[in-house]
Amino acid sequence: xxxxxxxxxxxxxxxxxxxxxxxxxxxxxxxxxxxxxxxxxxxxxxxxxxxxxxxxxxxxxxxxxxxxxxxxxxxxxxxxxxxxxxxxxxxxxxxxxxxxxxxxxxxxxxxxxxxxxxxxxxxxxxxxxxxxxxxxxxxxxxxxxxxxxxxxxxxxxxxxxxxxxxxxxxxxxxxxxxxxxxxxxxxxxxxxxxxxxxxxxxxxxxxxxxxxxxxxxxxxxxxxxxxxxxxxxxxxxxxxxxxxxxxxxxxxxxxxxxxxxxxxxxxxxxxxxxxxxxxxxxxxxxxxxxxxxxxxxxxxxxxxxxxxxxxxxxxxxxxxxxxxxxxxxxxxxxxxxxxxxxxxxxxxxxxxxxxxxxxxxxxxxxxxxxxxxxxxxxxxxxxxxxxxxxxxxxxxxxxxxxxxxxxxxxxxxxxxxxxxxxxxxxxxxxxxxxxxxxxxxxxxxxxxxxxxxxxxxxxxxxxxxxxxxxxxxxxxxxxxxxxxxxxxxxxxxxxxxxxxxxxxxxxxxxxxxxxxxxxxxxxxxxxxxxxxxxxxxxxxxxxxxxxxxx
RNA sequence: GCGCCCAUAGCUCAGCUGGAUAGAGCAACGGACUUCUAAUCCGUAGGCCGCAGGUUCGAAUCCUGCUGGGCGCGCCA
Numbered sequence: 161x162x163x164x165x166x167x168x169x170x171x172x173x174x175x176x177x178x179x180x181x182x183x184x185x186x187x188x189x190x191x192x193x194x195x196x197x198x199x200x201x202x203x204x205x206x207x208x209x210x211x212x213x214x215x216x217x218x219x220x221x222x223x224x225x226x227x228x229x230x231x232x233x234x235x236x237x238x239x240x241x242x243x244x245x246x247x248x249x250x251x252x253x254x255x256x257x258x259x260x261x262x263x264x265x266x267x268x269x270x271x272x273x274x275x276x277x278x279x280x281x282x283x284x285x286x287x288x289x290x291x292x293x294x295x296x297x298x299x300x301x302x303x304x305x306x307x308x309x310x311x312x313x314x315x316x317x318x319x320x321x322x323x324x325x326x327x328x329x330x331x332x333x334x335x336x337x338x339x340x341x342x343x344x345x346x347x348x349x350x351x352x353x354x355x356x357x358x359x360x361x362x363x364x365x366x367x368x369x370x371x372x373x374x375x376x377x378x379x380x381x382x383x384x385x386x387x388x389x390x391x392x393x394x395x396x397x398x399x400x401x402x403x404x405x406x407x408x409x410x411x412x413x414x415x416x417x418x419x420x421x422x423x424x425x426x427x428x429x430x431x432x433x434x435x436x437x438x439x440x441x442x443x444x445x446x447x448x449x450x451x452x453x454x455x456x457x458x459x460x461x462x463x464x465x466x467x468x469x470x471x472x473x474x475x476x477x478x479x480x481x482x483x484x485x486x487x488x489x490x491x492x493x494x495x496x497x498x499x500x501x502x503x504x505x506x507x508x509x510x511x512x513x514x515x516x517x518x519x520x521x522x523x524x525x526x527x528x529x530x531x532x533x534x535x536x537x538x539x540x541x542x543x544x545x546x547x548x549x550x551x552x553x554x555x556x557x558x559x560x561x562x563x564x565x566x567x568x569x570x571x572x573x574x575x576x577x578x579x580x581x582x583x584x585x586x587x588x589x590x591x592x593x594x595x596x597x598x599x600x601x602x603x604x605x606x607x608x609x610x611x612x613x614x615x616x617x618x619x620x621x622x623x624x625x626x627x628x629x630x631x632x633x634x635x636x637x638x639x640x641x642x643x644x645x646x647x648x649x650x651x652x653x654x655x656x657x658x659x660x661x662x663x664x665x666x667x668x669x670x671x672x673x674x675x676x677x678x679x680x681x682x683x684x685x686x687x688x689x690x691x692x693x694x695x696x697x698x699x700x701x702x703x704x705x706x707x708x709x710x
Numbered sequence: 711g712c713g714c715c716c717a718u719a720g721c722u723c724a725g726c727u728g729g730a731u732a733g734a735g736c737a738a739c740g741g742a743c744u745u746c747u748a749a750u751c752c753g754u755a756g757g758c759c760g761c762a763g764g765u766u767c768g769a770a771u772c773c774u775g776c777u778g779g780g781c782g783c784g785c786c787a
Contacts, residue, residue, distance in 0.1 A: 187727080190731095194730080194732085195729085195730070195731085195732090199730070200743080203727060203730090205728095205730095208729070208767090208768090212766095212767085215768095218767085222742095242730075243729085244729070244730070244767080245729090245732045246729080246730065265730080283738095289787080296784045322754050329787075330786080330787075331786095331787065366731075381743085419711080444787080446785085447783090447785050447786095451744070455716080458713080458783085459722090461785095463785095464785085466754090466785055467785080469785085471785070471786085472786075472787050474787095476787095482741085495780050496781095497714075497715065497780080497782075498780060498781065498782060499782085500711075500713080500714050500715080500781075501714080501781095501782045501784095502782090503714090504713090512760040524714075524715080526715065526716080526780085526781090527715095527780075527781075529780095568722095568723075569723090569724085571714095571715060571716080572715085572716070572723080572779065573715075573716070573781090575723095577722080580722085580736085580776075585749065586735090586736085586737055586748095586749055586750080587733065587737090588736095588749085589736095591749055592735085592750090594749090595747080595748095595749050595750080597758095598747075598749090599746085599747060599749095599750085600746095601747065602747060603746045604746090605746090606746045640735070651723090651724080652724095655723095655724060655734080658734075658735080659734080662725075662734085662735095665750055665751065666750095666751070666752090667749095668746085668750075668751085669742095669750070669751045669752085670751090672745070672746070673746060674745095674746050675746095688746095709747085710747080710749065
C-alpha cells in the first residue's frame, strides 16, 4: 500500500510550508497506528518531536502543520489535532474499500514487497552435531530460522538457508567408537561405550540393524579400519535421519556445508597463513593465537593448540570466510544462548578479515523449557535423555510446534507446554487462526454452490463497523511483514494473525456474508476473499498449514 | 568476579528506536446457536509494569544501582 508514503509526502510538504522544514529530522517523522480507534487510523507525534527544537508549544506547531496539510480526499477523510499534540489521520472509506480489490489482485504476492530487492542474505541455523537425533532446541532454531528466512524473502531479499555439518574431528571419532561398542556388544564381544561417548538408544538400534543387514562384516576389520568405517557409517546415517526430521518439519535447507570439505581444501590452514601474514596471529606458550583482543573481543584466542591441533574456532573462521567468498551481503548465524560467549571472537575475526560490522549478525535464540503435566521435563544429554524433535512433532504436530516456536520473542526463554499444544480446543492459538481460514473457505464453498462470486464493483457497500475493522486489519499486513523482517521478530506475525482472526470472527458473527442481497453478498465475498488471502500468505511465511476445513 | 538474557493480570505472553486511558490469550464468572462451522462471539472481574533513584513537558519503554531466576566465561566443540 502506498498509503503511508502518500501521507508521509504530504506531511513533509505541510511541514515545509509551515516553516519547520529546516528543523525536522527523519527520525521525527514517525507514522504510527494509534492505540484507540477514535484517534484515527494513522497518527504522528511529529509536532511533539519538533517542539524542543523550535521552542514552541507542540499543539501550536501541530495546528500550523494541519492548516498547511493538503488533503487528498481519495485517501483522507479528515485530520485532527489531539491530545498533547498528535496529528491524527482518518482514512477515507473509498480508499479502504478499494484496498480490498488491490489485495485480491495481488493474491499470493500480497504482503511481499521489494523493500530489500537486490540484496542477498544467508541464514545458518540448526547446524546440530551429526552425533544424534535433533532435539527440542534445534526445533526452535529450525522454526525461527525458517520463518526469518521467509520474512526476508518477503521483502525481496535473495535468501539461502544453510546447515553447517560438523563432520570432522573428535566427536565424530567418538560417535564411531560408540557405535563400535554397540555393534561389538551386539555380536557378543564386550566393548563398553566410552565414558564421554554417545549413550543414546539410537546407536544401539543402528547397531542392531547393522548386524541384521550386514552381519559381522565389520568385526573382521582391524580396529582402526573398523572405527573409521563405523564413524563414516554412523555419521551418514545420523545425517540422513536429521534431514528426514527436518523435511518432516517442512524445512528445506538450500545447502549442507560440510566441515570436512573445508579441511580437505585446507581452508583453515590457508586462513592461518593469511592471519600470520597480516600479523593477526602470533605464537605464545607453544600455541598460535589470534589477536582478537585488538578487535573488540575480551582477550586473544587460540587458533592452534600446543599439540598442533587446529581449534574449532580456527576452522569456524575459515568456514565463515567462505560465506563472504560466496558473496552474501548479509550473514546471519542463529545460535543458542550457550554460545553467546562465542560472539565476540567471531565478530573480531570477521572484522580482522575486513568485513563490515553490519554484514555479520548473530541471533541468539533463548532456550526451550518443556512442560508436561505442569512440570518441567528434565533433559540430560549425557545420559541420553533428550526429547527428540521427532517425538515433539509426532505428539503435537508440525503446525502447533512451528506456531508455538514463532510466537515468542527470540530473546525470551520459551516454556513449551506440550499438553496445551496438543489440545484441539480454543485454548490453543494455532487452531484459532487456522479455524478462521477454514471458516472463510467454507463460506466461499457455500457461495460457489449457489453460483455467487466476489464482486469488487460493489465494494462501496461495505460500511459497517466490523466490515471496516476487517479491512483496516488486512491492510496492515504489509507493514507487519516489513517490521517483522527488519527487526527479525517472527512473533509480530503470529500476534498479527491472531488479531486478524479475532477481527474476522467478530465480522463473521455480526454479518451474514451470503444473503438475499446479491450486491452486498458480492462485496462481502470480495472482503472475505482478501482476508483468506492474508491468512494464507501469513501462515505460509510461518510454514503452518492453512486448512480448508477443520 | 565479568558478560548475555529475563522479571508486565492467577498462568503464558505482547507492548520496549520515550507519547494519548498499559493490551491479548488461557483460567474464573455471566450471557449468545432453527442461519455461511459454537474450534466462534459478547460482557464482568482481574495491574505499586521486580525494588530504588535519575534523565524530561512526558518513562513499562532510556540511564545507574539493587533483588531474584536462566545461561555462559577452556590450548572443548
